[in-house]
Amino acid sequence: MTTSETWQTPAELAEQLRELYGLTCPPLWGPPRRLAFPTLGPKCCTVMQRLGYEPMPWQRYVYDVALEIDPETGLFAYREVGLSISRQQGKTQEILGAMVHRIAAWRRQRAVYAAQTRGMARQRWEDEFLETLDASSLAGKYRTRKTNGNEAIIWSRTRSLLGITANTEKAGHGPPLDLGVIDEAFAHEDDRLEQAFSPAMLTRAMAQLWWASAGGTDKSVWLNRKRKTGRGLVERLWETGVHPRTAYFEWYAPEDLPRDDPATWRACLPALGYTVTEDTIRAELEKLDPAEFDRAYLNRTRKQAPPTDPNVPKAKWPALVDAKSRPTRDVAFAIDVSQDRASTSIAASSLRADGRVHLEVVARRPGTDWVVPAVVKLRRLWNPVAVAVAGAGAPAGSLIDDLVAAGIDVPVDKEHPQRGELAVMRTGDIVEACGQLADAMNQGTAVHTDQVSLTAAVNGARTRRVGDAWTLDRTNSLVDISPLCAATFARWALLIRGPLVEDDYDIADSFG
Structure with a gap:
């Protein structure tokens, strides 16, 4: 359906x-x-x-x-x-x-x-x-x-x-x-x-x-x-x-x-x-509240504004919109699966020339059977610095073996990973990534194109405590937050894994 x-x-x-x-x-x-x-x-x-x-x-x-x-x-x-x-x-x-x-x-x-x-x-x-x-x-x-x-x-x-x-x-x-x-x-x-x-x-x-x-x-x-x-x-x-x-x-x-x-x-x-x-x-558009205009003239269901989670600075999100923003060649991808496994999101993150980080959901479709072929294709086209996925205990962890079988390997040398390899995130990494994205939203260093699925995930996201920190909570969130999780993990992979990547070519080879 x-x-x-x-x-x-x-x-x-x-x-x-x-x-x-x-x-x-x-x-x-x-x-x-x-x-x-x-x-x-x-x-x-x-x-x-x-x-x-x-x-x-x-x-x-x-x-x-x-x-x-x-x-x-x-x-x-x-x-x-x-x-x-x-x-x-x-x-x-x-x-x-x-x-x-x-x-x-x-x-x-x-x-x-x-x-x-x-x-x-x-x-x-x-x-x-x-x-x-x-x-x-x-x-x-x-x-x-x-x-x-x-x-x-x-x-x-x-x-x-x-x-x-x-x-x-x-x-x-x-x-x-x-x-x-x-x-x-x-x-x-x-x-x-x-x-x-x-x-x-x-x-x-x-x-x-x-x-x-x-x-x-x-x-x-x-x-x-x-x-x-x-x-x-x-x-x-x-x-x-x-x-x-x-x-x-x-x-x-x-x-x-x-x-x-x-x-x-x-x-x-x-x-x-x-x-x-x-x-x-x-x-009518000028006169009505946007949500009421949507209900009355676009036939959309008017949804109650969800209560604010203090850890997710969603009020900062609208100011981060740049409809013309596009990913650069140095990009990281991340995969996240919804808790009920009904849909999967693949997000991209890349560093812009102005120092801000571009976030984008590049694919979101039902189920999981399409994910590995899609990631293989994206890896071939973009040669990303990393492909991030949450490890054991996360819904997307079940895809790791299939990704490895498709040639997307886990780094042998974690200090010197290669382009396109998996970044399997542990609990500490995920907590770190969530805090980093919240800081980026507050500081205005993240950029997005106002995609519906990503914006909805930000607005409906809920968090839970992990020690003295917090992480995104799929169970209690009001919507499917896999687009936000994927974007969060992609940003982490770009900024944390990216500097460790050893390019597999010498820049001098470009001249000759």
């Missing part, structure tokens, strides 16, 4: 959506349209038009897929529809179109809408949904019941109704439910609403659960689980060709894309150029 930072929109999906809908901003995760399946999508688009909205390409795509009919059963192909999309993209109009279509076209249907709270649901139901209907060409085709606790828009011809509910365990209880809509899912901290809806939908063959939201926070447990599950379902769909019963759509800007770049906005905001402009988004 890939991660959110490595998964890319399948080229086949991007091409299909461009051809069918003129959609140039495809979702990062989304199912294809099965043309062999009939769909009620166009009917929903007609309802949107009657409501006064011209469907945008992304809205037509979502309708067409979400409302596909399985030709073998005659039922909806998808029982659940998840929509993870940023603010101001037309989510509310999409939801309203689906709900009005359900009650206007189907007899004796019950649709229920839920938002953050019952009060918020009532406000949106009355101030947005009902006002839109009253101002549309559909006015007069329904009656409204506004009794508190019994609100409903009742379609005259079909006797179907659209009501609201609260975010409680009892929500949705009562008569059978045909369409349940959970809006602003980021505000729901558990699955009580879904669990309440499900029993009321069991006996309805054409029932659907729709949920929609922009990104949430660490507390958005239900939404974060739904997003993780939805991504996995879409990735398996594209790997196996087997469609699940959930249609999941997510527009998202991976963390490594800069928030202030219009190209980032164009990659994750499908309404850009239709109902919102780049000037609008730029104004």
Whole structure:
């Protein structure tokens, strides 16, 4: 399974959506349209038009897929529809179109809408949904019941109704439910609403659960689980060709894309150029806290700022950024494996002409099977002063034998090592390296290019005591700190091992 930072929109999906809908901003995760399946999508688009909205390409795509009919059963192909999309993209109009279509076209249907709270649901139901209907060409085709606790828009011809509910365990209880809509899912901290809806939908063959939201926070447990599950379902769909019963759509800007770049906005905001402009988004960027802008407009999860570890001077890290910094020829590499062995990082360190030390993560990928071939290639290309790896007791220690077997040897003479040999670090070396990097950060002698994985590791790192000193602590850190460990070890290898290296050539050989 890939991660959110490595998964890319399948080229086949991007091409299909461009051809069918003129959609140039495809979702990062989304199912294809099965043309062999009939769909009620166009009917929903007609309802949107009657409501006064011209469907945008992304809205037509979502309708067409979400409302596909399985030709073998005659039922909806998808029982659940998840929509993870940023603010101001037309989510509310999409939801309203689906709900009005359900009650206007189907007899004796019950649709229920839920938002953050019952009060918020009532406000949106009355101030947005009902006002839109009253101002549309559909006015007069329904009656409204506004009794508190019994609100409903009742379609005259079909006797179907659209009501609201609260975010409680009892929500949705009562008569059978045909369409349940959970809006602003980021505000729901558990699955009580879904669990309440499900029993009321069991006996309805054409029932659907729709949920929609922009990104949430660490507390958005239900939404974060739904997003993780939805991504996995879409990735398996594209790997196996087997469609699940959930249609999941997510527009998202991976963390490594800069928030202030219009190209980032164009990659994750499908309404850009239709109902919102780049000037609008730029104004929001200037107005909002960066983390809130990321949540609202890049659909990223807003994470709580981790408490500060007194040993890691992360406040100094932003001032050490030099986006144009590059490694020099005298470079040291280091390897570090995450505690769960899910990923491995290779970092480089080199001394710049101004005396500052360049730090960079040159590779970070899942697992460990790729590491030895990668190090062999880097060693051949760069002829580094050393390749550092933590020894016994560290996750990367298991790679030492394979590295030696690949020709990356441990020095025979520790006082006179050769270029490219292993620097196997003991506990004392690691403690020394950690303290040295902290000093370098405080003194401004380290430089980095603000790579996402490395910066995240600095911000989430935790330490533990070793005697009167300290070392980085993989167990208690808030994120995978292998990028930071690798950079720390590479710097140590450059400055401690580097001066001991005996070059295997005479500089005079360069002249002649």
